Amino acid sequence: MSTALLVIGGLAVVFSLVLGIAAQRLKPKGDPVARAIDHLLPQTQCGQCGYPGCRPYAEAIARGDADINQCPPGGESTIDALADLLGREPKPLNPENGTEAPPTVALIDESLCIGCKKCILVCPVDAIVGAPKLMHTVLMADCTGCDLCVPVCPVDCIDMVPAATGIAAWRRKPPKREPQAA
Amino acid sequence: MVENQFDDELTPTRKPSGFYGGLRLPTDKHDLADQPVLEAPLAEEYLLPLVQHRGLKARPVVAVGDKVLRNQLVAQPDGLISAAIHAPTSGVVSSIERRPVSHISGLPGECIILRSDGEDQAVEPQPIEGDYHLIDPVRVRGRVREAGIVGLGGAVFPTSTKLTARADTFLHTLILNGAECDPEIACDEVLMRIAPDAIIEGARVVMHVLQVNRCVIGIEEDKPQCEQALREAVERADDDRFEVVRVPAIYPEGSENQLIQALSGDEVPIGGLPLDIGYVCLNVATAASINNAVHEGLPLTERLVTVTGTGLQGQANVRTRIGTPVSVLTELVGGYTDDAERLVIGGAMMGFAAQTDAIPVTKATNSILVMAPEQARGAEFVRPCIRCGECARVCPSKLLPQQLYWHTVGGNEAQLERHNLMACIECGCCDYVCPSHIRLAEHFRYAKATVAQRRIEREQARMAKVRFDRRNARLEQQQRERVERIAEKKKTTARARAGDEKRQVIADVMRRVEEKESGGDESA
Numbered sequence: 001m002s003t004a005l006l007v008i009g010g011l012a013v014v015f016s017l018v019l020g021i022a023a024q025r026l027k028p029k030g031d032p033v034a035r036a037i038d039h040l041l042p043q044t045q046c047g048q049c050g051y052p053g054c055r056p057y058a059e060a061i062a063r064g065d066a067d068i069n070q071c072p073p074g075g076e077s078t079i080d081a082l083a084d085l086l087g088r089e090p091k092p093l094n095p096e097n098g099t100e101a102p103p104t105v106a107l108i109d110e111s112l113c114i115g116c117k118k119c120i121l122v123c124p125v126d127a128i129v130g131a132p133k134l135m136h137t138v139l140m141a142d143c144t145g146c147d148l149c150v151p152v153c154p155v156d157c158i159d160m161v162p163a164a165t166g167i168a169a170w171r172r173k174p175p176k177r178e179p180q181a182a
Numbered sequence: 183m184v185e186n187q188f189d190d191e192l193t194p195t196r197k198p199s200g201f202y203g204g205l206r207l208p209t210d211k212h213d214l215a216d217q218p219v220l221e222a223p224l225a226e227e228y229l230l231p232l233v234q235h236r237g238l239k240a241r242p243v244v245a246v247g248d249k250v251l252r253n254q255l256v257a258q259p260d261g262l263i264s265a266a267i268h269a270p271t272s273g274v275v276s277s278i279e280r281r282p283v284s285h286i287s288g289l290p291g292e293c294i295i296l297r298s299d300g301e302d303q304a305v306e307p308q309p310i311e312g313d314y315h316l317i318d319p320v321r322v323r324g325r326v327r328e329a330g331i332v333g334l335g336g337a338v339f340p341t342s343t344k345l346t347a348r349a350d351t352f353l354h355t356l357i358l359n360g361a362e363c364d365p366e367i368a369c370d371e372v373l374m375r376i377a378p379d380a381i382i383e384g385a386r387v388v389m390h391v392l393q394v395n396r397c398v399i400g401i402e403e404d405k406p407q408c409e410q411a412l413r414e415a416v417e418r419a420d421d422d423r424f425e426v427v428r429v430p431a432i433y434p435e436g437s438e439n440q441l442i443q444a445l446s447g448d449e450v451p452i453g454g455l456p457l458d459i460g461y462v463c464l465n466v467a468t469a470a471s472i473n474n475a476v477h478e479g480l481p482l483t484e485r486l487v488t489v490t491g492t493g494l495q496g497q498a499n500v501r502t503r504i505g506t507p508v509s510v511l512t513e514l515v516g517g518y519t520d521d522a523e524r525l526v527i528g529g530a531m532m533g534f535a536a537q538t539d540a541i542p543v544t545k546a547t548n549s550i551l552v553m554a555p556e557q558a559r560g561a562e563f564v565r566p567c568i569r570c571g572e573c574a575r576v577c578p579s580k581l582l583p584q585q586l587y588w589h590t591v592g593g594n595e596a597q598l599e600r601h602n603l604m605a606c607i608e609c610g611c612c613d614y615v616c617p618s619h620i621r622l623a624e625h626f627r628y629a630k631a632t633v634a635q636r637r638i639e640r641e642q643a644r645m646a647k648v649r650f651d652r653r654n655a656r657l658e659q660q661q662r663e664r665v666e667r668i669a670e671k672k673k674t675t676a677r678a679r680a681g682d683e684k685r686q687v688i689a690d691v692m693r694r695v696e697e698k699e700s701g702g703d704e705s706a
Binding site: 038041042043044045053054055124125126127142144166167170171172173174175 | 280283285290292624628631632635639643645650653654
């Protein structure tokens, strides 16, 4: 009887130790729900949601602090994807955060740039290159169109322009619902 | 069940050679190939779109007001996947602006507009001198790039890029694609009859560039004259590396994956290229233009175009300069009939409807088709899918179009990928046989474009996240270093101050000692 108790007790101690250590060692970094949410966000890092970047917004959604309809760059498709992931009802974009617009990129008017470096410091994705008192320029392929560089420019030489125009911006429309025979 | 489109002996399982699926389409284009080739007249104005090829748009190297000569470079390639554009005649660059171009969207695209001076003066051609076999293949390939040559079968992929052998693949065979399978298009057929020697010579240049020792020319069985002409040309060239093979005339044999399968039995893997299994496939017209570039020193500024359809007074194969407005060519064959309804660029199976005939002929334009109402399909009522499976029987990529259709309508991207949507070659065979008249290919084009766009967006998001995280990590690192630096400084100043205090104490003691001593002296 006592042997059985000892064996069971001993096993319990051993396994609890193993499990305890494993839980500490193999703990996933960060909240897996937040990571899944972050994966669906457009990574514009614009802060229009009220959080400093996509990851913080994802964490806020995961905590229940933020709603799923605060991401204007992602727009309807992102809201649908989030609703799908979290099992909620999709809802329209919150107008307080902004409106869904075609993608843009920043363009520096290089003749006006004074090389103050302010835009370089705020760019969340390091998409502006330049040096103090030298002209800056935007790496178009890496610009997410977050707008953050526009307000800090002291000479107002940054414009947001459409990422693509004309044929390059054209997308196929879904095929029309065909005329159905009665 | 719908009326069977197949000859019985050609049902997929029993075909002796060839590829899975496909259709035998009725055609009368061979009569058209018997007619003499017309020369398009010099147009007043040529429109040269900066995108006539797959890839990035070319960069203009001329300014408005510049005078240019025929064959002069007007736009240079921007990057590896791009192509040069040359002036089709002599004249003045009147503007560089957006004009209607042959694009399915109907949107205007950027064009260099060349006003002809009517003199048609050309720059001195600079052929490669001497025996090209002794010249570095890289230089010969450079000439192909300078000449702005792209795949003339319709895909318009820059040929010099295609001729760049990769270190990780073993190329063994060049395939010349003479299987022009569209039921209206006959421009390659005409070319094979009138310029077989140029085609063979172009192929020999390519074999030198790629260092391969075998060339198979695939020609459909319904073009015996072409086969004859090319066999004779091979004999004249006295080159035993060539093999002319007759393949059954089944649409879409002109698709390179299908032609390779018909000729060799090898299948190009899904998502792969012919390169992956050792083949390079070129259209016969591309081979001929390579010959012109290397041996004549001429860039690609003209091509053969089939102008046909029930909505036109006449029909012909026309040799035309690239940039010529389509209206010039329709005029050349007698103009439109009264009931002309639809202008299609490309064949009836894969072409698209254009909204105006002011658009120019580009390197991609192999056919201009004007349809009268009875020829124009698409007005039929669409009925629900009855799951007959005809579409799966004809799909040359062995896909399941009806499944893909459901998932396209449902927007189920994961299922679309699982059913290999991206392997669809948009040939339209499924449309053709569908008894419910469902426009399947149109759905697949949309779905393919959407999936491709999503992939690009996802990749951009991934890159943005990587850059954002790296920046945050860097900022944190900088902050940490700053804090450490400040702490370090505090410590050193504190130590220095502490040192000062000690010195002060010692100084005080010394002073007291001195005072004591001097006081002692006084007292003593």
